[in-house]
Amino acid sequence: MCLAIPARIVEIDAATDIAQVSLGGVRKEVSLALVNDARVGDYVLIHVGYALNKLSEEEAEKTLALIREMGLLEEEATHNAATPGGEA
Known part of the structure; x- marks a missing residue:
């Protein structure tokens, strides 16, 4: 199975x-050759060093929240302080 x-x-x-x-x-680092x-x-x-396609910030955040709930991804230290669409 791939993820x-x-x-x-x-x-x-x-x-x-x-x-x-x-x-x-x-x-x-990931390749953007496919996007x-x-x-x-x-x-x-x-996936395996390649960006496969773009997705909305909303979909990305929903998916990342589910992954965090499963305990498979730690919360970024700056996540809550980050500006929309940018790093803190």
């Missing part, structure tokens, strides 16, 4: 089509 998880794009290197995403306070119109602040579903 894709939402993460927010915090930085994009347009030359390499690689994005830095943030998930639970951890940053990870044409991704921008900083967008949420994308990630």
Whole structure:
């Protein structure tokens, strides 16, 4: 079984089509080769180093809340202090 998880794009290197995403306070590099119109602040579903598609902030937050409820993802330390669509 495969699992894709939402993460927010915090930085994009347009030359390499690689994005830095943030998930639970951890940053990870992912390829944007499969997503044409991704921008900083967008949420994308990630799986094995690739962003598969974009999703709304509302859907991403619902999914992340469920994952947190299961105890599979720790709350970001800055989550409550973050501005909408941005890092604190």
